[in-house]
Amino acid sequence: MPAVKTTIGRRTLGEVIKRLLLFDLFKGLFVTFSYNWRALYEKREGGNPNQAIYTEQYPLERPRVSERFRGAPRLNLDPETGQTLCIACDLCALACPVDCIEVGSIRREVREGEKVNKKKVLTTFVFDTSRCMFCNLCSEACPTDCLELTQSFELAVYHRSGFRWDREMLEKGIDYVRYAK
Amino acid sequence: MNVAPNNQIPNSQGLVKGMHEQEVEIAPGTLFDAEEMVINMGPQHPSTHGVLRVILKLDGETVRDLDCDIGYLHRGVEKIAEHDTYAMITPYWDRLDYVAAVSNDLCYVGGVEKLLGVEVPRRAEYLRVILTELQRIASHLLWLGTHAIDIGAVTVLLYAFREREEILKIFEDFIGARLTAHAFRIGGLWWDAYPEFDKRVRDFLKILPGRIDEYETLLNANRIWLSRTVGIGILPADEAINLSLTGPVLRGSGVNYDLRKAQPYSAYPEFDFEIPLGENGDTYDRYLVRMAEIRQSIRIIEQALDGLPEGPVMAKVPKVIKPPVGEVYFSIEAPKGEIGVYLVSDGTTKPYRMRIRPPAFINLQSLRRLSIGHLVADVVALIGTIDIVLGEVDR
């Protein structure tokens, strides 16, 4: 650990000249201004740690959101049949630390080809995004990859009731407002 | 807490300069004849780093006594933990020290793994070390920026946040969240590293030493910085130990206590690094210790990236986590100090008792000892040098 240097006693000539010419001030300003002129001509690009401009022009420019980002929830549909993948097993609701998921289901006879099975069928699905802390535990508990936290991050609403997402909203996803210049 | 709001202004001569530069004579025993004045700093004060209320008893500008009023952010995490299963508690740990969420996760997850007797795969341990050390750099950078802006060096804040942003982007790509990470699961990691992870971290580590040199150009020999930090809040080693201080605050006083070396956990025994120590135990030394720690963290991450083993990142952990009856204390070296978890298990899926050993809470206790005798403006520097996060102080 370097000891602290303090100027006690007589100053050398070099130190006097440094003080007279405000050397320390310009040394500090040099660091600051070396970024200012680079900001004039450098283009901002994602992923470059050595860039000069860091400000993102949101909402004109969409922020870069990673693939693993945990944002708005979504209930995935089977791409072939268009039916929900949810089997109403309630595991997500049990895994949730803040109890923000409510799964409603009924037992019903479902015809699968020739056979008639008695199955649990999803009726309602309520997700309270105001309580959610986006920890991904529900998505990890899901056995059918149905519930997923997506890359949408604009969750602000004007009224508290807007935080309660029902099944339709979760399957459809929220529609963004596209901003243009 | 009975603090009378009295607006007494001390003046030993009994004379007060009026607004129009007239000397007004005050009779003794009146309002202005008091010795001490009590003022509140916070809870809404920009330099208390959150909702910390400091009640200062002043004699002029000199602090005679000080009391901290905390608890504005108390959420009862320890009580909530008694009603949640082991896996559910991890996200709450992100919200304790929210600028070093990954370190908190490592502490809790490590404690449960120790109680369960789970062997974590080596690749997961290495990735944990990389993420935790990145988080240490991010936390120290945030500390540097806010500490500097408290003292008056505004530029450093913007620079430190720029580097921290890079780390947060790496976190976002790896973990999926920037701040409240929920990085680790009991038994390992949920995600493996993404393909460009190695390159991204190495790119960042390449530029970081130069950037730290830049900060030191701005601060190390800065006249204002030196006069605000050198000799402020000197704490001798034995007092620091007696006050249960940990982390850079303790090492600034020259006590070689770093859990990464003293009681190694995770993959730390496999890396070569040094513990920077201070000499004088003042605010400037604590600054130097933290800057040196950033450089040591860079060394650790480089070694971990070089030796990153292949393999799985998740151990075999039962779906329902039921630790055996017993108790465990597990602690790690977080950026703020020793964060620990004391878990008592009764053999069910929920902990019977979970105690968080909060480093910031216990370090904040020393503020009274540090501040007495200093000026009000130094209290700001001293709150900064302890490096508190109110989410952890209040839990």
Place this chain on the structure above:
Amino acid sequence: MSDEEKVTPPDPSGDQPQQSETSGEKSPQSAKTEASADKPAPPRAAPSDKPSPPKAAPAKKPSITSEIAGDPFIDKIKETFGLAITEAVQTLGQQILRVNRDRYLELCGFLHDNETARFDMCTDLTASHWPERSGQEFEVVLLLYSTPNNRRIRIKAPLADGEACPSVSGIWAGANWMERETFDMFGIKFDGHPDLRRILLPEDWPGHPLRKEYPIEYRDNEWTDKHIEYREVDYDTSLIDVKYGERK
């Protein structure tokens, strides 16, 4: 520490005799198992004042706790304090001493001043609540660390409900706030503490939250009625479900 004790349901009368200082000292395992019986089964648990019937005993696992043997320092403490040390066990390599309340302060002073031990840092001080152990409802847990020897030890002092514990803040100054927090959360009084006030909760808060009988969902109590003012707010209902871009 027999395994039979593990599966014994708790005595409903709660008058199980506590034979400390003898070999018949209740092992912590059995007490913890009994405690688990009182924990309600659903995750968001409801009121804890209604004791649910004991669930099936947890699956038998090899115990992780064992007696300390062959440690000269622990032997020396046992010799010095005799019957006051009611238990000396280790869990996962971590040493735990259980000491009677009367000699708790003396033991702490011994550990701090002893030349070979030098436990000069109080890492943590907390407590735990065991409502089933009659006469020993609370347990003050003290975690000590020795910087010269790089060694930890855990001291436990059982207390009855309402009984005060001697304060160690005179030995370790760092224990001051930890004891205040323990008082705040459990209501354990510390004798000789210089400034025993609540620290996290408001001064006039009713109850002590980390006691087991304190319910988790307990929001609208008299304190909030007294201090927080509820107001009816008129809001513009036309703004419900209006997207930002559509707003004129």
